[in-house]
Amino acid sequence: MTVERMLHTPEAEQLLDLTGEIVDKELAPRASQDEEEGVFPREVFRVLGGAGLLGLPYPGEYGGGDQPYGVYLQVVEELARGWLAVGLGVSVHTLSCYPLAAFGSEEQKAALLPAMLGGDLLGAYCLSETASGSDAAAMTTRAEPVEGGYRLNGAKAWITHGGEADYYSLFARTGAPDSGARGISCFHVPDGTPGLGSAPPERKMGMRSSPTAGVLLDDVGIGADALIGEEGQGFGIALSALDSGRLGIAACAVGVAQAALDAAVAYSRERRQFGSAIGDFQGVGFMLADMATQIAASRALYLSAAALRDAGRPFGRQAAMAKLMATDTAMRVTTDAVQVFGGYGYTRDFPVERYMREAKVLQIVEGTNQVQRLVISRHLAKEGS
Structure with missing residues (x-):
C-alpha cells in the first residue's frame, strides 16, 4: 500500500x-x-x-x-x-x-x-530498575565518587540490547539515597568494563529477536570523563531523551499497524465468501477504513510533534500524545487484522498474530500509556490546552 x-x-x-x-x-x-x-x-x-x-x-x-x-x-x-x-x-x-x-x-x-x-557500535539506554519502572527518580543504582572517577553498583532492568550492546547510556544515583530526582547523574559505560554484566534475556510474548535483559553492575570502575553533563543533571537528561524517544516508539507503532493493515487489505481482496471478496462486505470494509484512518491520524500526530522539535519549540506534551495514540492504534489495528483473517489470523502461518503480540509491548515501553496520560494531564494543568 x-x-x-x-x-x-x-x-x-x-x-x-x-x-x-x-x-x-x-x-x-x-x-x-x-x-x-x-x-x-x-x-x-x-x-x-x-x-x-x-x-x-x-x-x-x-x-x-x-x-x-x-x-x-x-x-x-x-x-x-x-x-x-x-x-x-x-x-x-x-x-x-x-x-x-x-x-x-x-x-x-x-x-x-x-x-x-x-554503525560500528550499538547502544542501550539504562534507566529502568526492577523497583523503579515508571518512578525513575526512585532508582537505587549508585555511582560512588572515587579517586579519578566513579564506582558503579546496582542493577538495571528491561534493557533493550542488554548483554548485546557495545555501550550503555546509564543513569545512577550520585546524591544521597533520599535525594530523589536531584541526585541522579548520567554516564557512558562501554561494554567490557570489568564488573559489567547482564542477566539472562527475558522470555517475552513477542519481539524475541530484540534481546531484553537486566544489566548488572558489580564495582564497575569508570573514569571521571564517563560523566555526561554535570553531576545531578541526569534526571533532566533522561526526561529530555524520553520526549524524543517516545516519538520513535510512536513511529514504530505506526509501522507495525501499517504492516497489519497491508496484510489485512491484501487478504480481504483474495479471500472469497458467498461469492464475493470479503473486503466487499461492509463488516470488513468499514473495519479496514477505520484502521486506515487511525493509522493516518497517528502518523500525522507524530510528524506534527517532530515538526515542533525541529523548530526548537516545546514538544513534550505532543510527544506523549503521539506515543499514546499511535501505540493504542497499533493494538486496535493489529487485533482487527487478526479478526479480518478469521481463524487463519490466529495461526503462525500468517504474520498478523505476530504483529498483535508485538504491538502490546509498545503500549508499555518508554513510559506506559497510563504514564503518557499523566504527562499530558500535567501539561494541561500547568499550561492549559
Whole structure:
C-alpha cells in the first residue's frame, strides 16, 4: 500500500527509498522465522550504519545525517513495518546517543560519537530498575565518587540490547539515597568494563529477536570523563531523551499497524465468501477504513510533534500524545487484522498474530500509556490546552 510521505528534500526521498528497499529485500523475508527462533540480527544494524541510517538526526560533523527528526521517524516507521525488532532497535540506539550528543562535552562528542553514529557500535539506554519502572527518580543504582572517577553498583532492568550492546547510556544515583530526582547523574559505560554484566534475556510474548535483559553492575570502575553533563543533571537528561524517544516508539507503532493493515487489505481482496471478496462486505470494509484512518491520524500526530522539535519549540506534551495514540492504534489495528483473517489470523502461518503480540509491548515501553496520560494531564494543568 502506498503511504504518503512528509518529505523535506530529495535526499530525504532517497533515504526513504533506500530504507524501503532494505525492508522489502532484507528484513521482511526473514522476520517471521528469526522471531520464531529468537535470532538477534546484529549484522543488520551494521548494514544500516553503513547506509547512514543509524545517526540520521545528529550533526554531520560527528558522522550523523543532519536530517530533520521527521525524516528520521519516517525511516524508523518503515523499518518497523518490515521488522519491529529492527525499527525499535534503531529507535533505542538513537535514544542511547542522545545524552552524549545533547549534553556531552566537545571532547566527548569528538571521541565517541563518530563510532556510535557510524554503525560500528550499538547502544542501550539504562534507566529502568526492577523497583523503579515508571518512578525513575526512585532508582537505587549508585555511582560512588572515587579517586579519578566513579564506582558503579546496582542493577538495571528491561534493557533493550542488554548483554548485546557495545555501550550503555546509564543513569545512577550520585546524591544521597533520599535525594530523589536531584541526585541522579548520567554516564557512558562501554561494554567490557570489568564488573559489567547482564542477566539472562527475558522470555517475552513477542519481539524475541530484540534481546531484553537486566544489566548488572558489580564495582564497575569508570573514569571521571564517563560523566555526561554535570553531576545531578541526569534526571533532566533522561526526561529530555524520553520526549524524543517516545516519538520513535510512536513511529514504530505506526509501522507495525501499517504492516497489519497491508496484510489485512491484501487478504480481504483474495479471500472469497458467498461469492464475493470479503473486503466487499461492509463488516470488513468499514473495519479496514477505520484502521486506515487511525493509522493516518497517528502518523500525522507524530510528524506534527517532530515538526515542533525541529523548530526548537516545546514538544513534550505532543510527544506523549503521539506515543499514546499511535501505540493504542497499533493494538486496535493489529487485533482487527487478526479478526479480518478469521481463524487463519490466529495461526503462525500468517504474520498478523505476530504483529498483535508485538504491538502490546509498545503500549508499555518508554513510559506506559497510563504514564503518557499523566504527562499530558500535567501539561494541561500547568499550561492549559
